[in-house]
Amino acid sequence: xxTIHQWPATLVxxxxxxxxxxxxxxxxxxxxxxxxxxxxxxxLQLLFYSVGIGQISSEVPQNLSxxxxxxxxxxxxxxxxxxxxSGFYLCAWGAGHGSYEQYFGPGTRLTVT
Amino acid sequence: EDxxxxxxxxxRLQEGESSSLNCSYTVSGLRGLFWYxxxxxxxxxxxxxxxxxxxxxxxxxxxxxLTKKESFLHITAPKPEDSATYLCAVRGPRSGNTGKLIFGQxxxxxxxx
Numbered sequence: 001x002x003t004i005h006q007w008p009a010t011l012v013x014x015x016x017x018x019x020x021x022x023x024x025x026x027x028x029x030x031x032x033x034x035x036x037x038x039x040x041x042x043x044l045q046l047l048f049y050s051v052g053i054g055q056i057s058s059e060v061p062q063n064l065s066x067x068x069x070x071x072x073x074x075x076x077x078x079x080x081x082x083x084x085x086s087g088f089y090l091c092a093w094g095a096g097h098g099s100y101e102q103y104f105g106p107g108t109r110l111t112v113t
Numbered sequence: 114e115d116x117x118x119x120x121x122x123x124x125r126l127q128e129g130e131s132s133s134l135n136c137s138y139t140v141s142g143l144r145g146l147f148w149y150x151x152x153x154x155x156x157x158x159x160x161x162x163x164x165x166x167x168x169x170x171x172x173x174x175x176x177x178x179l180t181k182k183e184s185f186l187h188i189t190a191p192k193p194e195d196s197a198t199y200l201c202a203v204r205g206p207r208s209g210n211t212g213k214l215i216f217g218q219x220x221x222x223x224x225x226x
Contacts (some may be wrong), residue, residue, distance in 0.1 A: 006156075032212045043200065043218040044157075057211070060115050068216055090156050095195040101147055102214060104156035 002027035006091050006105035013112055017062075018073060019078040021108050023053060023091030026072065029092040033074040035066055038088040050074060086112045115140045116204045119217035126191055126224050128197060134220045136188040136201030146184050148177050149200040157200055191224045198222070 003026045013019060025031055032051050035042040046059045048066035056066050063082050065076045074091055088109055092102040118137045127130055128184055138146065149157035161170040163179040170177045174195060176187040186199055198221045202214040 003162075009129055027200075034213075044202075044216040047215065049213060051211055086155075096210055098161050099215075100145055100212040101159050101162050102206075102212065103159055104149075107154070107156045109154070 001104065003091070004091060004093055004096045004103060004105040005110055006089075008108060009106065011111070013081050013110065015083055015112055016080050019076070019081050019085070019110070019112075021076040021089055021091075023074040023105055024072055025093045028072070028074050028095070030071060030090065032102075033068060034047065034092040034094070035074065036090040036092065036106075039081040040087075044090065048076070058103075062109060081112045083112050086110055115203065115207070115215050116205040117201055117203050117215050117217035119199075119201050119220050123220070123221045124223070126222070128192055128224055128226050129190045131189045131191070133188070134199055134222070135183060135184040136186070138201075138203045140203050140205040140215075142206040144204040144206060144208065146179055147204070148161075148184070148186055149202065151198045151219070151225070152202055153198075160199075176211060177217055188222070191222045192224075193226050196222055196224045 005024050022044040032050045035047040038044050048069045050056050064078050088107050090107045091105040116139045120135045127142045132195050148160040151157040161177040167183045174189050178185045198219045200219045
């Protein structure tokens with residue numbers, strides 16, 4: 001069966017510090033991968049998606065970047081965090097064909113102080 | 114522009130009091146409608162996928178239905194453990210093989226014993 005991991009689970013970082021969030025998927029190959037941000041009490045905002053190694057598409061201009069160095073690894077980064085980067089970050093994977101449902105990881109709660 | 118609107122934003126029910134959540138969408142050529150459950154501080158959990166008007170799916174006390182303009186998530190005789198935020202998402206023809214989904218803002222359900 002497939003499993004998706006995210007770490008860290010929680011993170012408190014000062015403004016201006018760098019960020020690296022990691023997501024890995026097990027039990028599947030060549031998945032579509034997605035990074036979302038969820039503000040308190042709101043829906044999911046798609047930040048980045050990837051259909052293959054090294055292929056990254058950005059949905060929203062922002063202070064963040066994403067990379068996919070391996071087939072089942074997706075990384076969300078920032079060189080200098082802003083207060084507005086605080087939120088709940090979710091990674092998801094999808095099969096890229098067939099029914100297209102997405103499966104989410106446990107999330108990372110980021111607080112920028 | 115493809116849009117998803119969920120109503121109500123919040124719903125309080127007594128245990129055993131059946132009700133429905135609504136998800137209205139404006140997507141030309143729907144390629145799938147997805148329901149998720151999200152507990153506080155956790156990633157969304159996939160529930161159902163619906164593809165065509167008239168389709169229904171059931172899981173325990175939940176039943177999802179689909180028309181050409183909206184979907185309903187019916188909750189029959191809910192229990193306190195059904196308390197969660199329920200998210201609806203759609204996939205349209207423009208998503209191609211990216212599998213991108215458009216999410217609604219969610220309905221937060223509270224079931225009191």
